[in-house]
Amino acid sequence: MNTRRKLLAGMGVGVAALGVAALQRGSDAPQAIVRSSAGTKNFPNVTLYTHEGQPVKFYDDLIRGKLVTFNMMYAQCERTCPVSTANLRLVQKMLGERVGRDVFMYSISLQPEMDTPQRLREYVARHHIEPGWLFLTGARADIDLVRYRLGFYDPDPLVDFNDANHTGMLRVGNDALDRWTMAPTLTAPEQILSTINHVDMAMAHTAHREPSVV
Amino acid sequence: MKSSFLVTPAENQPGASIDGDAAEQPSRRNFLKGSAALMVAPLLPASAKSRTSDEDAVAVAAVPASPPTVPWQEFLPDVIGVLDANPLDPSPTGTANIAGGEAGRPSHQRWNEFAARAEPYELHAAQRENWVFSPSYPAQPVWTYQAKEPDLSILSPVVFAHYGHPVLCRIYNDLPANHVGFGSPEISTHLHNLHCGSESDGFPGDYYSATKAGPTLTSPGGFRDHLYSNIYAGYDELQNGIGDYREALGTLFYHDHTTDFTAPNIVRGLVGFYCLFDELDSGDERDPNPSALRLPSHPYDYPLSFSDRRFDADGMLYYDQVNPDGVLGDKVVVNGKIEPVLRVARRKYRLRLLNAGPSRFYQFYLVRPNNVIQPFTYIANDGNLLERPLLNQTFVRLGVAERGDIVVDFSRYPRGTELYLVNRLTHVADDTRRPDRVVAPGVRVLKIVVDREPPEQDLSQVPSFLRPLRPLPSTAELAALPVRRWVFERRQNMWAINGQFLDINVPRAQIPLGGMEIWELASVDNGWDHPIHIHFEEGRILSKTTDGRNVVIPAHERGRKDVFVVNGRTTIRVLLRFRDYKGKYVMHCHNLIHEDHSMMLRWDIV
Known part of the structure; x- marks a missing residue:
């Protein structure tokens, strides 16, 4: 049995409810490509699954009209993900009530075969991640579509294929304005926050301010 | 597309x-x-x-290639467009005039020394709706810096300034706040290589608009005032009221430096020239002052910016905001035009060449229609006059943000002669990593037609000695200087300096005011070239080593530079001084996608 099948089979109970078939099927069809709300870009509208087991459409449910952040991670990553996740957790704290209301944080697994919703749920609990920040898995093919669409690839295939060197970018975008940029997940949380605030039309001040000062 | x-x-x-x-x-x-x-x-x-x-x-x-263009359809103006001074309302203030609409910047340093006699200038960053890059493409919006009463036939005007005459440049941000698509409508305008206070330097965290304040500003604002004191570095050291004339800067350029968005904002068009003159390089070829060099002067002193751009199938400017390597332009835009014609008189011209980015490198040659190379005189690198002109040069190689001033004597050609500026440096298709090879005959980017006699005798000259360099410190003195080593390398799909990414709030070096240091700029040959720009004071290359071996520094790099291209397994040792002003500055890669993807650090003078 090849490893991929083994991994898929091993996804077990957590995925059973979603249907292994759904994960294996992959990208639904050409109709999975949608026009962005600004009318300027195409997005793959594939189905991903949250750490809570909910199916979500990549563009319609996660991005359309929203201010979003995306990064790539996997639960087993011991190199950069722990620090990245800790930094983003601090960003989430600074964002406070804006998370899930004005700013939508997403982390996508690079190893969807291993990172079942159940496993991502455990990851969320282990890192004390608050609601409003979704961890996402899905069919390999769909994850790859999304990963490329977000610019999370290396031009060198040899580097690209190596999970250990995966991207450290946090993709930051304001879909309504079709304005996209990025921040390194390994820089200071204040730096990351100011990039998020940069594309948030509601924020006059991009620097972090304690709530009492706002 | x-x-x-x-x-x-x-x-x-x-x-x-x-x-x-x-x-x-x-x-x-x-x-x-x-x-x-x-x-x-x-x-x-x-x-x-x-x-x-x-x-x-x-x-x-x-990415599909830009649609074809019919070349040589449009003419660059015979006389470059220059920004005129105009009075400012409200009057400038040392501390930010927040009530009057200014962004919350720190107070101007040395305000009392320079403000009273500063000449007022005003620029507006704005969207120009119907710019024509080429008649082959539709008229389309671009972003530009323009005068209060803009000349719609040109993009950003040139500022002519003089040492000893401070400039107060107010820059309004009139970009559309609800802009959709690549680019972000905030600005922080850096005057590349100027020696000035950090509050006027266009620090990347100081971006502003009427509705937005960068992380290092205290409040938004529709404009910001920049005090360009136009003193030479060494002002405090020499106590002569102007500084060390050996540190004079000549060809500078202003451009947006907004954190996170410098590449797309510059692709939109936010770049212009600023030329600085002094008693030697006086901008007057008929200057009776015996110390004046009398180089070819306006309108025969002509800046030319070269910008790589990509256009979609409809001929509209294209940029991919999420491509981790940015976008390599396959059209070279010269002063806003693709494949334009410059008509010149039969006389000497000073051409100031700038690689305005974002990512392409150039090696320019001047050729006849049969591709025979024509010689010229190379007088300045990175805008700074060399000690002696380099005669009979055949090419100018420019990494992003590098400049080369050349003097071409068109009197050698009969009227009607056609020449081309060609770029022979190639990149692998779509590869923003580094240039590839020099290949003849190259791509013609500018046609020059010698079309008239000069209205009066050409009295300009290129003297055999231009401007002295301050002697380097002795070997013993150099050995005693602090050394900082900065390694530029790929990391995590981005680019890092010493393994770290940008944090605009925290200085990675704190240098005492008046200090002198050696900075070692090193690359590790993992696939990318990096044109490294250090703000504030230009430096001197002390040595260059590649693969552990000493490399001869080319003649044109033996003057003062502010961009240092590291490539391969190379270390460049640069002597830098930190004089006259305090505050926050940056060092970054000027391949703009590398800059935006975090190859930048803050350093402070304290």
Whole structure:
């Protein structure tokens, strides 16, 4: 049995409810490509699954009209993900009530075969991640579509294929304005926050301010 | 094109083979064997394409080439457009005039010394709605810096300034706040290489608009005042009221430096020239002052910016905001025009060449229509006059943000002669990493037609000695200086300096005011060239080593520089001084996608 099948089979109970078939099927069809709300870009509208087991459409449910952040991670990553996740957790704290209301944080697994919703749920609990920040898995093919669409690839295939060197970018975008940029997940949380605030039309001040000062 | 990627129909291949170690060290490589057909086609540079059968399976779709253009349809103006001074209302203030609409910047340093006699200038960053890059493409919006009463036939005007005459430049941000698409409508305008206070330096965190304040500003504002004191470095050291004339800067350029968005904002067009003159390089070829060099002067002193741009199938400016390597332009825009014609008189011209980016490198030659190379005199690198002109030069190589001033004597050609400026330096298609090879005959980017006699005798000259360099410190003195080593390398799909990414709030070096240091700029040959720019004071290259061996520094790099191209396994040792002003500054890669993807650090003078 090849490893991929083994991994898929091993996804077990957590995925059973979603249907292994759904994960294996992959990208639904050409109709999975949608026009962005600004009318300027195409997005793959594939189905991903949250750490809570909910199916979500990549563009319609996660991005359309929203201010979003995306990064790539996997639960087993011991190199950069722990620090990245800790930094983003601090960003989430600074964002406070804006998370899930004005700013939508997403982390996508690079190893969807291993990172079942159940496993991502455990990851969320282990890192004390608050609601409003979704961890996402899905069919390999769909994850790859999304990963490329977000610019999370290396031009060198040899580097690209190596999970250990995966991207450290946090993709930051304001879909309504079709304005996209990025921040390194390994820089200071204040730096990351100011990039998020940069594309948030509601924020006059991009620097972090304690709530009492706002 | 509207979309930068293609999608092939879904196809599942569960039978893909997996290496035995995959479970230990999971690798997408193996999965991709089975799912390559599902991939969104990456914008792979040709060099990275399909090295093995595995990768052959990866669908590759490059960004389509810009549509063809019919060359030599438009003329650059015979006389470059210059910004005139105009009074400012409200009057400038030392501390930010927040009530009057100014962004919350720190107070101007040395305000009392320079403000009273500063000449007022005003620029507006604005969207120009109907700019024509080429008659082959539709008129389209661009962003530009323009005068209060703009000359719509040109983009950003040139500022002519003089040492000893401070400039107070108010820059309004009139960009559309609700802009949709690449670029972000905030600005922080850096005057590249000027020696000035950090509050006027266009610090990347100081971006502003009427509704937005960068992280290092205290409040938004519709404009910001910049006090360009136009003193030479060494003002405090010499106590002569102007500084050390050996540190004079000549060809500078202003451009947006907004954190996170410098590349797209510059692609939109936020770049212009600023030329500084003094008693030697006086901007007057008929100057009776015996110390004046009398180089060819306005309108025969002509700045030319070269910007690589990509256009979509409809001929509209294109930029992919999420491409991790940015976008390599395949059209070279010269002062806002693709393949324009410059008509010149039969006399000497000073041409100031600037690589305005974002990513392409150039090696320019002047050729006849039969591609025979024409010689010229090279007088300044990075805008700074060399000690002696370099005669009979045949090319100017420019990394991003580098400048080269040359003097071409068109009196050698009969009227009607046509010449071309060609770029012979290639990049692998779509590869922003580094230039590839020098290939003749090259791409013609500018046509020059010698079309008239000069209205009066050409009294300009290129003296055999231009401007002295301050002697370097002795070997013993150099050995006693502090040394900082900065390694520029790829990291995590971005680029890092000493392994770290940008944090605009925290200085990575704190240098005492008046200090002198050696900075070692090093690259590790992992595939990218980096034109490194250090703000505030230009430096001197002390040595260059590649693969451990000493490399001869080319003659044109033996003057004062502010951009240092590191490539391969190279270390460049640069002597830098930090005089006259305190505050926050940056060092960064000027390949703008590298800059935006975090190869930048803050350093402070304290």
